Every structure is written in C-alpha cells, then in structure tokens.
Amino acid sequence: MEKQKVFSIISTVAIFLLFEVLTFVSFGLSNSYIVYAFLGLFVLILLVVAHFQSLKGEGLTNLLIFIIPILLFSLINALSSLNTATHTSILLRILIPLGLMSFATLGYLSSLGNGFKISTAIILIYGGLALITLISYFATMIQYVPFYTLIYGNSYIYYDGAKSSLPIGQTAYFLMGFSIREVTVDYFSLYPSVLSTSVIALLFISPKEQTKKFVLFAVYAFIGIFALITMPTRMMILTDVLIAISLVVIILFFKGKIKSKVIKTTLLVLSVLFLIAFLILFINAQSSLSAFAWLRNIIESVPLFNRIFNTNRLVSRYNTILDGCLNFGAWLGFMPDTQFSAALHYDFLTNSILFDTILFSGFFGLVLFIVIMVILVKRIIKYVQVSNDEVMIKSLVIAFLLVFFGYSLINYDSQPYVYYSDLIPYYQHGLFLVCLFLYGYVYFKSFPAKVITKEEIIEDSNLVEEEAKVDEEQNN
Amino acid sequence: MKNKIIKACLLPLVAILSSCGFGLKEVYAGDAYASGNFQKDYYKVWDEKIDKTSGKSRIKRTEEYELNKDIDYVFTSYTDPNFRLVDSEAYKNLSYKDDYYPGDGDYYLNTGYGPTKKMSRIDNSFKYGYLSKLFDGQMMCHSRFQYARVQIDESGFGTIFNKEGNLSTYFALNFKASYDYTKYEEVDYSPWGTTNIPNGIKTGVKLKISFYCIEDDGFVEKTFSYDMDDITTNGMENPSIYTFFGFRTYTYDLTRVKGVSITFDFDRSDINKNPMRDLKDNNGNPYKLDYSLMLYEMFMPDTIWR
Numbered sequence: 001m002e003k004q005k006v007f008s009i010i011s012t013v014a015i016f017l018l019f020e021v022l023t024f025v026s027f028g029l030s031n032s033y034i035v036y037a038f039l040g041l042f043v044l045i046l047l048v049v050a051h052f053q054s055l056k057g058e059g060l061t062n063l064l065i066f067i068i069p070i071l072l073f074s075l076i077n078a079l080s081s082l083n084t085a086t087h088t089s090i091l092l093r094i095l096i097p098l099g100l101m102s103f104a105t106l107g108y109l110s111s112l113g114n115g116f117k118i119s120t121a122i123i124l125i126y127g128g129l130a131l132i133t134l135i136s137y138f139a140t141m142i143q144y145v146p147f148y149t150l151i152y153g154n155s156y157i158y159y160d161g162a163k164s165s166l167p168i169g170q171t172a173y174f175l176m177g178f179s180i181r182e183v184t185v186d187y188f189s190l191y192p193s194v195l196s197t198s199v200i201a202l203l204f205i206s207p208k209e210q211t212k213k214f215v216l217f218a219v220y221a222f223i224g225i226f227a228l229i230t231m232p233t234r235m236m237i238l239t240d241v242l243i244a245i246s247l248v249v250i251i252l253f254f255k256g257k258i259k260s261k262v263i264k265t266t267l268l269v270l271s272v273l274f275l276i277a278f279l280i281l282f283i284n285a286q287s288s289l290s291a292f293a294w295l296r297n298i299i300e301s302v303p304l305f306n307r308i309f310n311t312n313r314l315v316s317r318y319n320t321i322l323d324g325c326l327n328f329g330a331w332l333g334f335m336p337d338t339q340f341s342a343a344l345h346y347d348f349l350t351n352s353i354l355f356d357t358i359l360f361s362g363f364f365g366l367v368l369f370i371v372i373m374v375i376l377v378k379r380i381i382k383y384v385q386v387s388n389d390e391v392m393i394k395s396l397v398i399a400f401l402l403v404f405f406g407y408s409l410i411n412y413d414s415q416p417y418v419y420y421s422d423l424i425p426y427y428q429h430g431l432f433l434v435c436l437f438l439y440g441y442v443y444f445k446s447f448p449a450k451v452i453t454k455e456e457i458i459e460d461s462n463l464v465e466e467e468a469k470v471d472e473e474q475n476n
Numbered sequence: 477m478k479n480k481i482i483k484a485c486l487l488p489l490v491a492i493l494s495s496c497g498f499g500l501k502e503v504y505a506g507d508a509y510a511s512g513n514f515q516k517d518y519y520k521v522w523d524e525k526i527d528k529t530s531g532k533s534r535i536k537r538t539e540e541y542e543l544n545k546d547i548d549y550v551f552t553s554y555t556d557p558n559f560r561l562v563d564s565e566a567y568k569n570l571s572y573k574d575d576y577y578p579g580d581g582d583y584y585l586n587t588g589y590g591p592t593k594k595m596s597r598i599d600n601s602f603k604y605g606y607l608s609k610l611f612d613g614q615m616m617c618h619s620r621f622q623y624a625r626v627q628i629d630e631s632g633f634g635t636i637f638n639k640e641g642n643l644s645t646y647f648a649l650n651f652k653a654s655y656d657y658t659k660y661e662e663v664d665y666s667p668w669g670t671t672n673i674p675n676g677i678k679t680g681v682k683l684k685i686s687f688y689c690i691e692d693d694g695f696v697e698k699t700f701s702y703d704m705d706d707i708t709t710n711g712m713e714n715p716s717i718y719t720f721f722g723f724r725t726y727t728y729d730l731t732r733v734k735g736v737s738i739t740f741d742f743d744r745s746d747i748n749k750n751p752m753r754d755l756k757d758n759n760g761n762p763y764k765l766d767y768s769l770m771l772y773e774m775f776m777p778d779t780i781w782r
Binding site for chain 2: 141142143144145146148152154155156157158159160161162163168
C-alpha cells in the first residue's frame, strides 16, 4: 500500500511538473532545446517510475510501436550531415532523440497521471503561447506601428554599417530566450497563427455558465487575431485564409453540420492530389534522371505546368533541394556540393518543414517524416471517433496540430534572426515539441478504453454462483 | 453593456498606444547615399535639435576651442608620438592596418584597432542608423566605396545619440579627402583612377568637431577646431593616405555628451593650383570639382553610455 501511495505522489508531482513544462515550452522560456529536452526527460522519468506497472505487456508493445518511428526520425536528425557541417555539440546530438521521444511519450503517458486533464493542459499551452505573442507584439509595436508591414514594406534601416538584409516590412521583434531580437515576420507569425485557433473554444463555451473560461479563450483568440491583422504580409494573408478555412471546417464538423464521410472523402482526395503533385515535383526536379526527361519536357512545354512546377518563387527553392537528394551522400542530409560549409546551406532553406527535412535529415528523414504524418492523420481520425474527450478539446487539439503543420509546410523560417545566421530547425522548436506531446496524447486516446458492460457484470456474477454451486456439491 | 464594450476595447487600445515607432526614425527606400554619383552622395543630415538653421535648435550656448598639438595631444596619424602617449596600449598591441571587412567576423578582434575599439562594441545603440558606418570598425575602403564611408561637404552633419556618455579619454576619427572618383552630371565622366583625375592634391583643412552636452533642457555646443594643411586627396587604397585624427579629451568637461557634429573649412585657393581647373569637357563645359571628406570611423574609447 505504501508503495502505491509513493507512486501516486510521484505521479501527481509529475503531472504538475508536466503542466509547468508545457507552459514554459509554449512560452519559449530560455529558447533552448537543450533545456526543453532535459525538462521533458526529467518529467518522463517520474511518470515512468510512477506508472511502470501499466507499461507491462500490451501497454509496452503499443508504446514501442508508437515511439519507433519518432526514434528513427530523431536519430537521423541527430546524425545528419547538417549537424556535422554546423559543428553541433555532442550534448545536443544526444538530446535530439531524447527530447523528441520524451515529449511524444509524455503525451502518450499523460492520461495515466494523477490529476491530468487535457483541458488544463490546453489552457496552459495556449496561455504560454498568448504570453509570448503579446510580449513580442508589444516589442514590435514599440519599434514600429500597426500595419508597418504594408507602410514600410520596401524601406530599410541601417544596421552595423550596412543596409539591413531585409526590408522593415519583413522584420519583427521577438522574445528569444531572455532578450528581444529582430526576427523575420514569417517566424513571428507562426505564434499568432497557432494562437488564433483558440477562437474555436468560444463556440463551445457558454459565456454565462463558464464566464472565466470564455473570457480567457477570448483574450487568447484576440491576441492572436489582432497580431495577424495588424502585421499582414502577402504570405501571411495566404496562411490566414487557409487557417480560417480549416477552422471553419473543423467547427462545422464538430457542430455536426458536415458529415464525417464528407471530411474523409475530401481528405482522401486532397491527399491523393498532394501525393501526385509531390511525385511530379520530385521527379521533375531530378535533373540527373534521364528516364524521366519526357515528364520534364511535358511540364516545360505547357506554360501553366511550367509556372507551377518550375518557375515560381516557392517551387524553385524546393527544386534545388529535391535535385540530387537521391544521391548516396544525401540520404542523411542534403549536401548541395562536396563542401561542408554551413553558410551554403542557409541559401537553400525553403521555409517549408517538408523540404527543409530533406536539407536537415536527407531522404530517409523525409520518408520517416511522411510516415509520422500519415500515422498522425490516421490516429486523429480514430481519436475523433473513439475518444471520450469533450468536443471542444478534440477540436482544439486538431486545430493546433493542423495549423502548426499546415503553416510550417509553407512558411516556417528555420533562420529567424535578421542579423545572425543561427538556425532553429523545426524539430528543435518549442511548438513542435508541444505538437509531439499532443500527438502522443492523440495516439493513446485513439485506442478505445476497455469498457465493462452490464451484461459482462451479470455474466461474471453468474459464473461465480455456478462455481460456488459446484464447490458445494463437491463438498457434499 | 457599455462596460463590456469599454473592457473589450482596452486591449486593442493598449496595443495601439504601445506603437511608438522608435525603429522608424531612420528608414531608407534603398541604398542611401550610395548612388555612386559624387555630388548626390553627400550626407548632410542634421538633427533639428542641434541644427541652428532649423528653428528648433536647443543649443543654449557655445564654447569654442582651438586645439593645440602639444597641449591637447593632437595626433594626425597612428604613428604620431601623441597617439602613442594618449593610448599606448592600443599603439603597442593593435594594428592600424588590420581593420574590419564585412565577413571578417571577429577575426581582427584584439589585434586590429578598428574592430577592437569600435563604438558598437561599447554600446549596442551604435549599431543602428546610417551613421553606424562610423561605428562598425571598418576604418578603410576595402573597395566598398560609397558603402563603407560617410561622405560630407563643408556643411557636414550633426547627430544626436540614443544615449549620453562621458568622454574622458580621447576622440579619434579616421578619414580621407577626395575630389577624384567623380561622376559629373551632363558631362562624360571619367572613372576614378584615370590620369585625367588629379591625385595627391594637398589641401588645407580646418576640421571642427562639436560635442553637444546636455545642460538643463538644452545643449551646450563645445566645438574643437584644428588646422591641418597637408590633407592629401587620393582615390586609392593605400593606408598611408588616410588621416587618423584625434585629441585628448579629459582636460575638457565633456560629460553628458548627447550628440556630435563634424564640419570643416578648406582653403579653396588650393583648387586654383589644380591643373584640372581650366579644363573643359567635350561639350565645352568646365569640369566641376567637388571636395569632400570621406569619414570611415569615429572613436570615443573607454566611454560609458546610459
């Protein structure tokens, strides 16, 4: 009994610390992946100690099936040639897999913890996000004015003796760790974009019955949406529209206005279209593969296809990365030439986590990333169907994941600083770790919990009576 | 209902009121003062608080000082004995020639005078603005032409710093003079370095450095002048044709320095000695000669800025 009590206390402490860690990571405290990884690992150890009994047998098998793709993905990133070229420390290389696995496993095991409520976790995650967005927004507005991205879109400042590399309209100020730094507006806008998904909660919370909760989510949503509106750029307008469409679809689905069959069919069609487009893009970009020259010729000869797959600004960067990624040397990270010069790689950043994965972790990394995304989508569908979470929670979790990955697919800036060339690969970003946590949670919840029915209770009690009768007859 | 509306408007109001635009004080549409046209690249910007012609000047009074080479330890080159006396550590350990070039990073830190003593190392506020060119540690051209220098004519420029400091050691300025690589409007221009352009013209220059010290709600303008009669014009890269000018400041009351201006006078009669003076171009237009000082770096070592 005493042992149980101790484990129970450890579990309670672990969950409390988990809430703190989620808040700090959403807030970006210290802006250090190493700190996040250590914190995640520490809390995980506590949780495992408290609940290792539950992990035996089938539980352990399920956990291993969940964690293996993430382990492989994180190992590839730790061993990637980009980390070699940038002289990443041994400590960070060890912590990359440990940190990623810790957060994913924390999500998976969190439901076992004493006092864990996903609603509390969600509120705290959005709270951390709101706080950093607010601070950074104020820091930006102190230097600039609302709508400066439009007013000063092509104006420059002088910094350290030279014209700034980016116009004012593409820069913002952000709390990075413990200091305010100049960052790209693309990096900044990730935060209010994800934060704006909290608006969904307002449609599920009654302002009269749960006033405090309503006001809290209203403030969160306001901060995110206000920041997006007053700092518009062309790319942000595109991502804002996509986010708005996604949120509307999620709301309509959870309000029962759209049937799940429609969503499934739409998802399937979009996935197939995306896959076809990606394959065409991939093959078209392989300039050394003469077998597919016919495809390249067709694309070049049709102006529309040529514009989509060759000459637009986004795709030209993707093509640079895709071309040559099948070469042997590029399987663990793309090297555009034989020089291991970190500076060269920064010219190849694509602002897309999908294509930057090829740069950071090579062809194998890309395959594993896609596998994890496919598993995530499948588990989300199951989670919606079988989980007993509130509808509001389900919609917020899905919206968070969808907006983070959707936004990062087209606009994640791995080189956020304006005056420094430091990289923040997406897998070291705090919000990615939060997404891993939610992924683990969704994965765990996507398996139906064993429910003992009334019939089973009656059946069991009948069995006990029969056994008692047999014993009595034998005794007689 | 009214209260709810007021409460709902509070946050956007705070957000809008927090927008101060401090970072927008100096914005440029492109490459500022870098057209490559000599006559268009003069930096003549004066902060209105110290511009006597603006009508908004807050200068309460002025003090003028004629520097004396011996008393004020004025130096006009890195090897000048006065500089050795003013900053013997720098003279012994730091090289004048090892200065900064974009891309060098910290390569010449603690070995080159410019990268080690630059103002942007003393305070981050010197990294911002067009005049950050004078505080980035690049003391010489390195073929960066108009991108490396601040080009001034006699009217010079005047700036107010973000912070105030006390000048208790010395002031230094690295510059050269030029009226060669010039592009003339309406005239076929000759690229710099050709034999048509005069090199090595010696002119006399009276350099005036003014510091603006806070006093009550205004400034005291303290101007230090010094005559140099052997400033040589040259468009080349030889470190020997730069002038490393400076003087000791700690005998003067230069506390709460909030701004600086640099102007100069030069003896125009020297132009009459210029063999180009009477030349005309293909269209019969006389060559127009402009004279400027090209400022590369300004130093106020060992100062504290608040």
